[in-house]
Amino acid sequence: MVDETNPFEEMMQRFDRAAELLRLDSGLYKVLRNPTREITVYLPVIMDDGRIEIFKGFRVQHNIARGPCKGGIRYSPDVTLDEIKALAAWMTWKCAVVNIPFGGAKGGVVCDPSQLTISELEKVTRRYTAEMIDFIGPEKDVPAPDLNTDEQVMAWMMDTYSMHARHTVTAVVTGKPVGLGGSRGRREATGFGLTVIALEALRILNKAPEETRVVIQGYGNVGGTAALLLHQQGFKVVAVSDIHGGIYHRDGLAIPSITRIADAQKIDRITNAELLELSCDILIPAATENQLTSKNADRVRAKIVLEGANGPTTHVADEIFEEKNILVIPDILANAGGVTVSYFEWVQDRYGYFWKDQEVRERLTEVMKMSFGDVLNYAQMHQVTLRTAAYMLAIDRVAHYTKLRGIYA
C-alpha cells in the first residue's frame, strides 16, 4: 500500500505508471528510477556564542542526460534524503516537460532558519557551498532558491563558489538578485506561467476570463502573483488564503488592494479546508504538498485543478478527480515557469547580456503554451490524464537521450 503523503512513493507511483504505459525498457527503467549521485555532508559551523554546531546537508543529482542538473536548496528542520531524492527526480521530469536542457537535482540543509542569526545562516550557506564545490557549477549542477532560501542565500552561494574559482561565476546558481546576474521576471515567473496556462485552459472551459471563477490556496510568491495577474486578465478571483485561513467574495475579490489576508476588511472568512471545496472553475493549490487527498477529493467542486504547488494532489485524489471528470493540470507542467526563467537566467549569465522584462515574458509565454499543447496532444493521443501524459512525455524524452548517449562502461 503506497503512503499517500510520502513524496518519494507518490513520485514513484506516477513514474511507474507512465513507464509501464510507455513499455519502458527494463534497463532504462532502472537507470531513470535511481539518482546519478547522492551526497551527504556534515557542516561544522561556529555559532555566534562560540559553540560549534554540526548541520547535515544533502544534494541529490538525479539525471544528467540532457544537460547540467537544476534544482533548489531547502532549509528546514525536517528535510530528509528521501524527500530530496523525490524532489530531484521531479525536477528531471519538470525540465523535460518544458524541454529545457537540464536534468534534475535538489538539495537541503537540516536547520531551522528562524532559530539562526543572519551571520549563522551565512556561515551555514558558505560551508554547504564549499563542501559541494566539486559537484556544482554552471556545467554541472546549478542550485536555486527553495523553501526558506532566497536571493540573499543565492548571492552568498555565488560569492563562495567565485572565491574558490578566483573569478566571478554568476551562472553557478539562479534566483540571484537582479544586478548580480539575476534575471528580470524570475520572481513572478511561476505565477506568470500559471496565468498563461489558465488562459490556455479557457478554451477547454469555453469561457471568457470574466465568467471564470478562480480559487487560490496560498498567497505567497506563487499564489499571490497568480492572483494578481489573473485579476488583471479579468478572471474573477473569488477566494484566496494563507496558512491562517482564507477570504471569500462570490463576485470576486479586489486583489490589488489585498496585500495581507489578515488585513482584508468586510469580507467573509473561510478555512483552508472550506476554500478547497468551493464551487469554482479553476482551483489553484499554491501553498504546499498533500492538500487534495483521499480525505477531501470527493468534495472538490472545481472544473480544473491547476497545480501551483509541488505535489498538492495525491495519487488517490487524482483517481477520484478522474472519476469526477475534474481536469488536473499537473505541477511538473503548470508551475514550470520558475525553472524556465531560471534557465533564462543561466543563459543570460553565460551570455553576459541581460534581457528586458518584455523579452522574458514573451519567451516564457512561448515555452508554457508550447508545453501545454505538447502535453494536451500527448494525453489525447494516448487517452490518458494530463498528469500521466506529462510524465510519459518527460520520461520518453529523457529515456531517448539516455539511450542515444549510451551507457558508459
Ligand code: NAD
Ligand atoms: P511562499 O512561502 O512564498 O508562499 C506560500 C503560501 O502558502 C503562503 O501564503 C503561506 O501562508 C501559505 N501556506 C503555507 N502552508 C500552508 C498550509 N498548510 N495551508 C494553507 N496555506 C499555507 O512559497 P511559494 O514560493 O509561493 O511556493 C508555494 C508552492 O509552490 C510550494 O509548493 C513550492 O514548492 C511551489 N513552487 C514554487 C515555485 C517558485 O518559483 N516560488 C516554483 C515551483 C513550485
